[in-house]
Amino acid sequence: MTGPGQAATAGPGDDREVTLLPGPVLDLGTEVVAVGLGQGAAPAGAAEALDRRAGGVLGRWVAAGRFRGEAGETLFVPAGNGTPHLLAVGLGKEADRRAESVRRLAGVTIREARHRRLESAAVVLPGGLHDPLEECVRAAAEGLVLGDWSFDELRGAERREKLPPRPERAAVHVPGDTSGKVDDLARAVREGRAVAAAQNWARGLVARPGNVATPTFLATRAREMADAYGLQADVWGPDKLREEGFGGLLAVSRGSAEQPRFIILQHRGAEGAPFVLVGKGVTFDAGGISLKPSSGMEDMKFDMGGGAAVLGAMRAAAELGLPARIVGLVPSTENLPSGSALKPADVIRGVSGISIEVVNTDAEGRLILSDALAYGSRLEPRAMVDLATLTGGCVVALGYHASGLMTDDDGLAAELDEAGRRSGERVWRLPLWEEYRKQMDSDIADIKNSAGRDASPLTAGCFLKEFVADGVPWAHLDIAGTAWAKEARPYQPEGATGVGVRLLIDWLRRAARP
Numbered sequence: 001m002t003g004p005g006q007a008a009t010a011g012p013g014d015d016r017e018v019t020l021l022p023g024p025v026l027d028l029g030t031e032v033v034a035v036g037l038g039q040g041a042a043p044a045g046a047a048e049a050l051d052r053r054a055g056g057v058l059g060r061w062v063a064a065g066r067f068r069g070e071a072g073e074t075l076f077v078p079a080g081n082g083t084p085h086l087l088a089v090g091l092g093k094e095a096d097r098r099a100e101s102v103r104r105l106a107g108v109t110i111r112e113a114r115h116r117r118l119e120s121a122a123v124v125l126p127g128g129l130h131d132p133l134e135e136c137v138r139a140a141a142e143g144l145v146l147g148d149w150s151f152d153e154l155r156g157a158e159r160r161e162k163l164p165p166r167p168e169r170a171a172v173h174v175p176g177d178t179s180g181k182v183d184d185l186a187r188a189v190r191e192g193r194a195v196a197a198a199q200n201w202a203r204g205l206v207a208r209p210g211n212v213a214t215p216t217f218l219a220t221r222a223r224e225m226a227d228a229y230g231l232q233a234d235v236w237g238p239d240k241l242r243e244e245g246f247g248g249l250l251a252v253s254r255g256s257a258e259q260p261r262f263i264i265l266q267h268r269g270a271e272g273a274p275f276v277l278v279g280k281g282v283t284f285d286a287g288g289i290s291l292k293p294s295s296g297m298e299d300m301k302f303d304m305g306g307g308a309a310v311l312g313a314m315r316a317a318a319e320l321g322l323p324a325r326i327v328g329l330v331p332s333t334e335n336l337p338s339g340s341a342l343k344p345a346d347v348i349r350g351v352s353g354i355s356i357e358v359v360n361t362d363a364e365g366r367l368i369l370s371d372a373l374a375y376g377s378r379l380e381p382r383a384m385v386d387l388a389t390l391t392g393g394c395v396v397a398l399g400y401h402a403s404g405l406m407t408d409d410d411g412l413a414a415e416l417d418e419a420g421r422r423s424g425e426r427v428w429r430l431p432l433w434e435e436y437r438k439q440m441d442s443d444i445a446d447i448k449n450s451a452g453r454d455a456s457p458l459t460a461g462c463f464l465k466e467f468v469a470d471g472v473p474w475a476h477l478d479i480a481g482t483a484w485a486k487e488a489r490p491y492q493p494e495g496a497t498g499v500g501v502r503l504l505i506d507w508l509r510r511a512a513r514p
């Protein structure tokens with residue numbers, strides 16, 4: 001069950017087979033079967049049946065208080081005579097039992113399976129879930145594809161061979177009578193698998209360093225992916241960008257020997273006004289002439305995380321066949337210092353015609369986004385959402401557990417908030433008040449590109465807003481704190497997260513309903 005053109009587009013290990021396994025639970029045929037157990041709960045139902053056949057170890061450990069069911073806790077019971085390995089995973093408190101708990105359970109399961117060099121794993125859906133069954137099944141499939149991902153492309157053959165291979169097969173089992181629901185549940189598995197595979201692909205783009213993932217490289221991968229998944233693709237280089245007046249993108253790229261690219265992808269799942277997705281694609285951000293300190297600068301290879309999320313979401317939207325017109329826009333460049341680089345105090349003009357005083361060349365993301373947002377506005381979108389690793393201030397404010405959401409549209413805010421909760425990619429709203437816009441007043445031009453550190457995510461949001469045409473429902477997501485995981489989480493290995501792919505698809509799945 002693989003996506004179209006997978007060989008050409010999904011690097012080894014982005015995807016895997018995931019199936020819905022019908023009962024009986026004692027006969028699933030995978031090497032390990034995983035069950036979730038709530039805090040303080042004894043094995044019941046399918047878990048009890050599996051445990052009883054395996055000799056009752058799990059029940060005894062629970063009774064002895066050695067397995068407490070705390071979120072993320074695991075107990076591995078090795079295979080017996082003709083029985084598979086049994087993996088118990090703690091689900092935590094009853095009240096928290098949502099689709100997200102299943103995503104975590106599945107992520108822990110597949111990572112454990114890989115770690116133990118197993119070829120196949122099944123997750124038994126726990127009972128007592130507070131979200132609809134289909135949503136939980138989709139989350140299980142997502143966790144089973146996301147949880148054991150790793151980026152090994154740049155390691156030598158010898159090192160790669162020593163790594164445990166990713167399990168080949170994964171499955172979701174729903175206990176009880178599912179007759180009449182099997183088609184819907186199987187579709188949920190396929191959808192979850194597709195979205196997660198697209199997210200892994202996006203993670204791979206983010207993980208690649210700046211010398212590999214240049215703007216040209218991103219555009220080439222986007223085009224290959226578009227061909228494989230049936231998306232329309234256009235890629236603009238410097239000449240076309242000059243013709244179209246992309247003064248922001250061209251200004252930032254002047255410091256770099258790499259050419260800029262503007263990637264335009266289109267999914268035509270319906271006619272009419274499009275949803276427009278915009279992603280910041282800075283493949284390396286050294287700060288330009290306003291050079292960043294060298295300590296930690298290497299982290300700035302992730303500065304195309306918004307662009308990667310948009311490309312991943314476009315791939316998933318195509319594979320799911322979402323019934324809407326969706327356009328993805330990714331302005332891409334490096335931000336480096338050189339003799340030809342943009343300088344502090346330079347005044348530039350882009351697609352919108354608004355003059356911008358560049359007081360800090362390190363506030364480059366908003367310069368390239370200003371062109372993309374002005375261009376996107378011309379498509380008269382039903383809604384436009386941009387994603388960008390835009391400000392260090394957003395990391396200070398929200399840390400690593402929520403993206404900053406800025407919008408004047410309460411309806412769109414509510415939709416994205418819901419999508420964030422459902423997908424496990426949470427957002428938290430920050431204001432775009434007029435006072436923050438005033439901080440961006442320039443003495444010489446229409447607006448300046450930085451007002452310093454105070455409220456920097458918000459002043460950045462106000463800057464972007466200037467370039468969105470009146471009447472376009474628009475939201476900005478600052479993913480500076482969420483695009484990279486400093487430590488592993490249940491379905492998130494350390495490193496690139498691909499954040500935004502699940503969030504955007506969950507939002508579009510509902511918003512796109514005709």
Ligand code: BES
Nearest residue numbers: 360362363364389390391392393450480
């Ligand atoms: N890509 C950075 C944002 C960033 C910084 C993300 C640190 C994660 C960690 C962005 O281009 C940037 O440099 N922003 C500046 C803006 C400032 C000059 C107004 C920042 O946040 O320091």
Ligand code: MN
Nearest residue numbers: 285362363364
């Ligand atoms: Mn910067």
Ligand code: ZN
Nearest residue numbers: 282285303365
């Ligand atoms: Zn940047």
